[in-house]
Amino acid sequence: MVVRPLRDDRYVVETDHGTYVVDLDERSCTCPDHAIRGARCKHLRRVAIEVNEGRVPPPGKRSAVCAVCGVRTFVPIAERGPQLCDDHRFTPGEFARDRETGSVLVVTELTTERADEYETEEGRTVADYETNVHYGGHEPVVEAAYVESLRAVDGVVDLEGVRRYGFPASRLQRLGRSHPRVAAAPTTDAAPV
Template sequence: MTQPEYTPASLPATRSKTTLAAEDTTGRARRARTEPMAVRPLRDGRYAVETAGGTYVVDLDARTCTCPDAQLRDARCKHRRRVALEVTEGLVPPPDQRTAVCAVCGGRTFVPQASRAPALCAAHESDPGTLVRDRETGDRLIVVAATGERADRFETDEGRLVADYPSNAHYGGHEPVFRVVYLDALRREGDVRRYAFPASRLQRVADASDGPSPADSADVTDPTTA
């Protein structure tokens, strides 16, 4: 089934004020958790923090906040603390990243600020060396590299777009493409051909019902040198 294309417009533009568990804290640390605040990342890596008393701008890298507590007392205010907490808990992206949506499932993920490649969440990302299964044939493959290109823009060695292959008709043209090699090919002598597949066509073997045998796993050593 073709995966829908997700865009930044799919993400909420604002967040409601929320609180965090108080835990064993006091003073500013406790207020940072228990007072309702809405943290919104800005394009320049800073954060707008909306509270009942006003909206302030936090810069984690510069360790500053525009609130009176920080400006007049040079304190590590509750706003800075709250932003740091939300970054640590994965509620907002770190200063050098931005929020994006996974091209496969539409789930939220974080990517580098400058990245323009299709985004993938942790569940659908595949690092080099990952053992996967082709959903169309059941064959086992090893991921060699992420191309950073969409299936409807990336050309194979045959000069055809990945999205134009009939076997890829059920996968989204907006999905990122991965270079892969067949596991069986690594057992043979000679050059190993690399193929290009859209992300959701590849299923991690660890997620499949019949995972790799010990013999298969032993062959997954250094596919990038194959």
């Protein structure tokens, strides 16, 4: 059996005896076994196996390629722009180290803009900066603030108003998950790199 995802969260299952459409959310299949007898058919089971094994995207997701390592990953259907796999995706509040300077930063946002598209306050793209020449212009930009620029208010770090910088995703190295006392703030324009 060959399983192919459709754009509407359903799957086509091709067999030697026919082609059927499976809907995991509705637990339905167009094969006679399911349509007539209401049985949980082999096509439903096969799609579930393919999803669980990571060979096809689950409902609500589509296949994409990580802009850093090229590994296939599944992302929400509506996601646009360059994508990152779980190993390279950053989340706001997460700590990272700048591979060029060794400085520690806190991530404020993962954008959907490429480094060769994202413009800084200076009117240059992130990819145009000399320090980013060895990183992919096709990579999404990660906005981050230098840890030494952060201040705590009542024991909680507030990122609002902190100057943010844009980096190609592979320039940053993950240090660990976010600290519970770092509160992400609404996005503002990124400062120059």
